[in-house]
Structure formats: structure tokens, C-alpha cells
Amino acid sequence: MLTEFLKSIRGEKALWETIITGVDVCNFRLQGNTKDSFIPISLQPLHFEVFFCFAGHVVLKQQWNRVIVVRKQEILLLSEVSSLYSVACTADLAGILVSVDATTAKESLYSLCRMMGDLKLNTFEVKKYMDKQDGCAVIHGSSWVFSTFSEIVKMEDFQKSRYCVWKSVELLFLLSTGTLYPKDKDNLKISKVIREEINEICNYMEMHLDEKITIDYLCHKFYISPTTFKKYFRSIHGQPVYAWLSHKRMEKAAELLCYTSMTVLEIAQAVGYSSLSQFNVVFKKCYTCTPRQYRNRSDSIGFCLFPKE
Incomplete structure (x- = not known):
């Protein structure tokens, strides 16, 4: 096809x-x-x-x-x-x-x-x-x-x-x-309401990557207990909340590096990091290169994994 x-x-x-x-x-x-x-x-x-x-x-x-x-x-x-x-x-x-x-x-x-x-x-x-x-x-x-x-x-x-x-x-x-998804006995018990609520929270996090986001804040905002949230989030997404959020921040940072002239500090702040050094550490752990090296690489290759949408 x-x-x-x-x-x-x-x-x-x-x-x-x-x-x-x-x-x-x-x-x-x-x-x-x-x-x-x-x-x-x-x-x-x-x-x-x-x-x-x-x-x-x-x-x-x-x-x-x-x-x-x-x-x-x-x-x-x-x-x-x-x-x-x-x-x-x-x-x-x-x-x-x-x-x-x-x-x-x-x-x-x-x-x-x-x-x-x-x-x-x-x-x-x-x-x-x-x-x-x-x-x-x-x-x-x-x-x-x-x-x-x-x-x-x-x-x-x-x-x-x-x-x-x-x-x-x-x-x-x-x-x-049958090993693609974690064997979680609770996985089959996730209701449609819970799935929709978790999806709504994910959408919120993606729209507010520049802000400080905590599990307590999300649970208070969406009226869900921290235990329930963490339990079903991991069951649905196969990873903890903060690991998922960190990946989304780095994904957005990579996109900004490829397609904007923002400085690395501005990008760090745009994805929720007030400390440039901390941002550099997390980015390098994710992509095995510094943000500047990533920008230079995308310029030389002419094709970035995250084109503008």
C-alpha cells in the first residue's frame, strides 16, 4: 500500500x-x-x-x-x-x-x-x-x-x-x-474512562512542556489519585510518568534545534529547564551528543527526525 x-x-x-x-x-x-x-x-x-x-x-x-x-x-x-x-x-x-x-x-x-x-x-x-x-x-x-x-x-x-x-x-x-507489552495483570482492567483521562493528562503535559510539572500538581488538577495515575500510566505507556515527560521534552528540544534559530538556553527554557547544565546532561543522555552537536549534525545531514509539523 x-x-x-x-x-x-x-x-x-x-x-x-x-x-x-x-x-x-x-x-x-x-x-x-x-x-x-x-x-x-x-x-x-x-x-x-x-x-x-x-x-x-x-x-x-x-x-x-x-x-x-x-x-x-x-x-x-x-x-x-x-x-x-x-x-x-x-x-x-x-x-x-x-x-x-x-x-x-x-x-x-x-x-x-x-x-x-x-x-x-x-x-x-x-x-x-x-x-x-x-x-x-x-x-x-x-x-x-x-x-x-x-x-x-x-x-x-x-x-x-x-x-x-x-x-x-x-x-x-x-x-x-506476546512480550511486546509488559505483562501487567491490571492492564485488562483499565476502563475507557481511565484511558481517556490518562490521554487528557498526556495532552496537557505536551502543551505545557515549558512549565514545571509534578505528579501531585497533575493529580490535583485532574482529580485522580497519585497511586492510580502512576499505576495506569505505566500500564498504558510502558514507562513511568517522568521518563515519558522527559522524552517529550527532549523530542521538542530536538525539533527546535533543527528548525529554529533559538539559542540552546532559550530551547532549554522552552522545554522546562531553568538550568542549562542540567538540560545538556539530559539531552546528551538521550541523544549521545550535546545540543550544539545535534544542531550541527542535522545541518550537515539536511534531514532531521523531527520536521516541522
Whole structure:
């Protein structure tokens, strides 16, 4: 689906590579100078796609009015399109698409599994998982997803494509073993009301990254107990509140470094740090380079993980 769409585009920044037999990868960024695009709904038999979203989003509408949205730092796993009647993407979409011909890639994938510690892929379990998702699964909110995108941002472009192939195989393994999300006995007991409340709090935090945010303040503002908040936040997002918030601050800082002329101190303050030295320490821990080095790197590469939205 995305494969045909990207191959039909002209004049966009899209680099196709064949990494191993049967596995093609496209590292792309739409220029953002066109209207939102509709994507043709088609997928060759025994093909599947793994899309790592860096910017923008994809909206998939299914026949029974279910809407799936793939956002920045989320992964779309696609194995079936029969349930879809509309697919569109924003004009600023960017990311890496791993397109796999399962028949041709079978031996290559088995070899890759052996290199990764002799992983055993239970394809039946993967199929069962995807059937429950009607062939369209958005992977997000787990510590594995968080660490995957945290590593991608540190890499040069030529490394990212190969890394995403590696992570695609690892993703299939995690799905086949049921270990992608933490085994939390409370996970199935999270009500729709709790999920919506946690989502509302997350939206608030993202809108106020420049402010001092504490768990006590959030709980007081949203009328939720600290124990309940921390417990269900970790169950939903796979990480503690402050780890999630720190990542969002660093993500915003990286975007500002790439696309504004703000000083490092101004950026630090814009994401909630009054101390420049503390900001530098946290940023370097996240990206393995200082903010200035990150800005210089993005200038030299000409492509940042966090384009303007």
C-alpha cells in the first residue's frame, strides 16, 4: 500500500534500498508543499509493510467506521487491506517503510533470525495477532517502541534503514511471543474512562512542556489519585510518568534545534529547564551528543527526525 504510493511519487525525498533479498526499504520525507494525499488501497499477496513514522500521520478508515491514526514515533504493521476503504496521509509525512515479500524473503529472514541469537518466529501467533487487528496494527506506548525511536535519532541516514529492518524482525518476534507489552495483570482492567483521562493528562503535559510539572500538581488538577495515575500510566505507556515527560521534552528540544534559530538556553527554557547544565546532561543522555552537536549534525545531514509539523 505505502510501497505503491511512495514508488509513484516524483520529486520527493525518497531513497529506496534492497537491504536483503525480498526486503526493500524506503527512507523518505514528503516535501510538505502539497495537499494531504490519498493512498491507493492495495497490497500484494504474501506481502507486509512496517512503517516507522517520524513526522506527520497516516489515517486509515475501516468499513465499520473504525479510524486508525499512525502518528509520530508510532509503527504501523500492515498485512491485510480488505477492511480498509480510505487511507490518507498528511503532506509532511516522513519515516522509513520496510516492505517485505514474505515468499522471497523467507530464507533471508531466517538467516537474520539466526544472527539475532537464533530467534524463533511463531508466524501462527503473529497471524493470530494481526487477524485480531484486521490486518492493521499500530504499535505504540511500549518501552520497546520508545527505545527504538530513541536509537534511530542517533543514527546517520544510511544506518537507519538497516536498523529498521532489524527492528521489524524483532517486532515480529515480540508479537509472536506476546512480550511486546509488559505483562501487567491490571492492564485488562483499565476502563475507557481511565484511558481517556490518562490521554487528557498526556495532552496537557505536551502543551505545557515549558512549565514545571509534578505528579501531585497533575493529580490535583485532574482529580485522580497519585497511586492510580502512576499505576495506569505505566500500564498504558510502558514507562513511568517522568521518563515519558522527559522524552517529550527532549523530542521538542530536538525539533527546535533543527528548525529554529533559538539559542540552546532559550530551547532549554522552552522545554522546562531553568538550568542549562542540567538540560545538556539530559539531552546528551538521550541523544549521545550535546545540543550544539545535534544542531550541527542535522545541518550537515539536511534531514532531521523531527520536521516541522
